[in-house]
Amino acid sequence: MAARKQLTFVTGNKNKLREVQQILEKTPSFPFEIVNRDLDVPEIQGTTQEVAIAKCRAAAKILNGPCLTEDTALSFHALSGLPGPYIKSFLSSLGHSGLNTLLDGFSDRSATAICTFAYCSSAEAEPILFEGRTEGKIVQPRGPSNFGWDPIIEIDGTGKTYAEMEAEEKNKLSHRYKALELLREYLTKQG
Numbered sequence: 001m002a003a004r005k006q007l008t009f010v011t012g013n014k015n016k017l018r019e020v021q022q023i024l025e026k027t028p029s030f031p032f033e034i035v036n037r038d039l040d041v042p043e044i045q046g047t048t049q050e051v052a053i054a055k056c057r058a059a060a061k062i063l064n065g066p067c068l069t070e071d072t073a074l075s076f077h078a079l080s081g082l083p084g085p086y087i088k089s090f091l092s093s094l095g096h097s098g099l100n101t102l103l104d105g106f107s108d109r110s111a112t113a114i115c116t117f118a119y120c121s122s123a124e125a126e127p128i129l130f131e132g133r134t135e136g137k138i139v140q141p142r143g144p145s146n147f148g149w150d151p152i153i154e155i156d157g158t159g160k161t162y163a164e165m166e167a168e169e170k171n172k173l174s175h176r177y178k179a180l181e182l183l184r185e186y187l188t189k190q191g
Ligand SMILES: O=P(O)(O)OP(=O)(O)OP(=O)(O)OC[C@H]1O[C@@H](n2cnc3c(O)ncnc32)[C@H](O)[C@@H]1O
Pocket: 010, 011, 012, 013, 016, 043, 070, 071, 072, 073, 087, 088, 089, 091, 147, 148, 149, 150, 162, 176
């Protein structure tokens, strides 16, 4: 059997990489083998889509070939979608408790976790986006603090935070899983 073609997933985040690999292990029809490169790619300011497109373009230019990038946003509805794509710096500055405090005074604590994969088929190609969303609400931390804001989002209909779920459970309903399903469909059709 011919070896599967490789696709470079540019991320410095080991937790993202682990989840992508776990999800794809359950998806035997995925047409590429994912290999990781940790490149320092600038992340611009803008909408989640603008940030994702610029990052993928920059990574494809550095690699001079096809690549995959991923951006994760966490949008609080009461704050018109903020922190959104800026969640990484909000989390590192404010921590779990500070993110909760941002919503004090609002009755609406709902939030959307958004995962945006961007795929460039060559260094010059326009990035194509694949977006997955999962709804929840921001709560005081519950469960292990292994990955970002997992302990402070309780996922609708489960009564659990992402951090309280086994990997398998998160990977069946997560923003990342949903985005990866769309990417898989697209790449499978491309042949
Ligand atoms: O190299 P890249 O892929 O950019 O990795 P990153 O860690 O910088 O990731 P982002 O720029 O997309 O920032 C997203 C932030 O949200 C966190 N995060 C991403 N996915 C998450 C998930 O499924 N659960 C909890 N936190 C997550 C992540 O740790 C970052 O703090």
